[in-house]
Amino acid sequence: MKTRDMVIHASLELFNEHGERTITTNHIAAHLGISPGNLYYHFANKQDIIQEIFSLFEKHINENIKPSEEKEFHAGSMMAYLDAAFVALWKFRFFYVNLHDILLKDDQLKKRYLKLQQSTTHSISQILQQMVNAGLLCIPAEDVERLADTIRILMGSWIGHKLVQSNQKEIKPSELFDGVSRMILIIKPYATEASSAMFSQMESRYQSLIAEDGAALNAI
Amino acid sequence: MKTRDMVIHASLELFNEHGERTITTNHIAAHLGISPGNLYYHFANKQDIIQEIFSLFEKHINENIKPSEEKEFHAGSMMAYLDAAFVALWKFRFFYVNLHDILLKDDQLKKRYLKLQQSTTHSISQILQQMVNAGLLCIPAEDVERLADTIRILMGSWIGHKLVQSNQKEIKPSELFDGVSRMILIIKPYATEASSAMFSQMESRYQSLIAEDGAALNAI
Amino acid sequence: MKTRDMVIHASLELFNEHGERTITTNHIAAHLGISPGNLYYHFANKQDIIQEIFSLFEKHINENIKPSEEKEFHAGSMMAYLDAAFVALWKFRFFYVNLHDILLKDDQLKKRYLKLQQSTTHSISQILQQMVNAGLLCIPAEDVERLADTIRILMGSWIGHKLVQSNQKEIKPSELFDGVSRMILIIKPYATEASSAMFSQMESRYQSLIAEDGAALNAI
Amino acid sequence: MKTRDMVIHASLELFNEHGERTITTNHIAAHLGISPGNLYYHFANKQDIIQEIFSLFEKHINENIKPSEEKEFHAGSMMAYLDAAFVALWKFRFFYVNLHDILLKDDQLKKRYLKLQQSTTHSISQILQQMVNAGLLCIPAEDVERLADTIRILMGSWIGHKLVQSNQKEIKPSELFDGVSRMILIIKPYATEASSAMFSQMESRYQSLIAEDGAALNAI
DNA sequence: CATGAATGAGCTTTCATTCAT
């Protein structure tokens, strides 16, 4: 791997584990066994590294998280979306955990973040609307977008809260599943008769995953 | 006011406005026109100040935010609770905005925070249960606590997200009301026939407050 | 002496001896046996120190270098002025030797410098005019100011050039006198019959001082 | 053009425009679109580049600035000399503006500089002596060399002072002419009756050039 | 209670220079 990429990945790793505030550029360089000068040969400054991590985040999302494009709605597509979303949040958790501080110093990054936010809300809206169209949900038309936005906010804060609650630095996959199940909890009351069985199935699937504390996501 | 209290209040103010990361102990002392030595006479270190602010937060919550103790449920009691909660979050917003960093270095504070969290979730559970008992909500018994917890998380992150989204440092009261209305959005689908009118009323009340961009909370 | 003043004087000394470019704030602190933090407790940054040295320079000039206010011109007053001026330039030589670099980064200081320059030119003009009025010089009216300005420039660059020419870091007082004698050289050709004797005297005085390589200024 | 020469010329250009202190070897390489390694293949270090620029300076002077070799003195020859000298100073201005710093670290260059200085003073002496011989100036024999040296110093500092005084990075040709006119101002009082008309002519020529702010030197 | 000077480790960043290819 090229030094530049090594820096990006090491930074992500260290930021995630110890927080962006704690990790200095010297820490990163030392961790990789390179000189601080070399790090600054590849990046203009610390923010620049963060921006590059954010680019990785955007790429990850574009490649892994897209609402299904099929006309017919499959129950699995929502689950797939949520699973993927929580994995993404976990992989880039330092960002969400320090959102305010990071965006405070970097207007450009803030703009990129807000754009991503918008498109995320849009994706969630789309999924909800698909489900409405399929007769699986019954949401007042004027509430769809606000609901989608609320779900997005909740997703973004979920990992931060889990991280605070558990004393370990590592999060267990089951805790991610718990996040997903909260989203389902929010959506479920809008279920129609046609879909309530499906939601029950989904819930029990996640409950058992949580119970198993499964090693399913170990490969993350 | 005693120096000790002045430090606490000034710190809260400065942390809220500029972020805990930005505000140094010297800033606080200079802002008050006292010496750094004096500040450290009253506090062991910066964390100590934050702990005291947290005490203030606890006190504020205990005094202002309690689920109604009446047996019968009044629609107003939920609104009162939510209003008060969002005002509290706004008053101590720096804390929620930097939650992770602050708790990372301070295990004792973390414990206090987790305790407060628990009791908050409990309060929300209680309110939900009261409403269930009053026939206003229909929530599966096994979901009440998880729903309450989810609402709490959402509340805790609301202000952080608003702060990121709006470019101003100040938040408008209407934005707090928007937060409340999101909570209602989450609860509303559980409404029974008996209460749907009430929820509609509540919603329209907040929508108009948001529209007014009311000066109602100016006295905060 | 207060730390603040110690820093100013040590900086002046070190800048003069090794050049402003070479001397870092850490050098200054180490030289005084104080911590870098302490230095920055007293000064906002390196430029701030330089500004304070410049204030010292202004003060030195205001206190020591003023054209005589007497109506009648005494030969001694010009000599006194020139002597004092060259001593001042010597004392603050680092500034003139790095003029361009120093002013490039500091617009405020540049303004102060330009102001001082103006008043210096004005002082020299005044002296020349006094001598014209006293019938000691014969300078076309339209040339007085340009001549004064030229003399000022020459004075400002004299020490720089001497410093380059001599290999030692120290300058000998005789070299300052050489500077003065150059000024006299510039003015002398404008002498009238009435004053040519006086100029001869002045010249021979400085020639003998230069020859002596006198210890006269050792007390500087 | 060979890489080596490209580096020399680009460095001269960048040093002149932004100052030697500001321009790094990496700037130079980037400006030329070559690698820093390549630059260091051609030059041992930064000083080496400066030395080469100085060689260019010497060459420029030898080719363009020589006192007329004719026995008889023409008024034009002094003007030609001064014009050429100021153009040379402008072309290599970074050197004079940072003289002290540059020579401080490089004894070899210092020796070369001192040699050039001597020969310059000699040239000016020669011109003055020619004019004395031609009965155009009346300078005491013992003053000729000191006067020449003084003129040289003044010339060397002229551009530095203009650069400080004007806020622009560019100097106007008229400002160079102003420099020349100062030299004439220094020499003029030594004029004999036979030459005073000539000096008046020269002065008015430069005054009008200054007034015109002429584009005459645009081809520099 | 209060002052304010002082500490010092450590931060981000720079830049002349080197060296394997």
Added chain:
DNA sequence: TATGAATGAAAGCTCATTCAT
């Protein structure tokens, strides 16, 4: 000849904290 990644010492500066008074 040329590349460009890499070095590393050192720069200016910060800030939570200490301590003599």
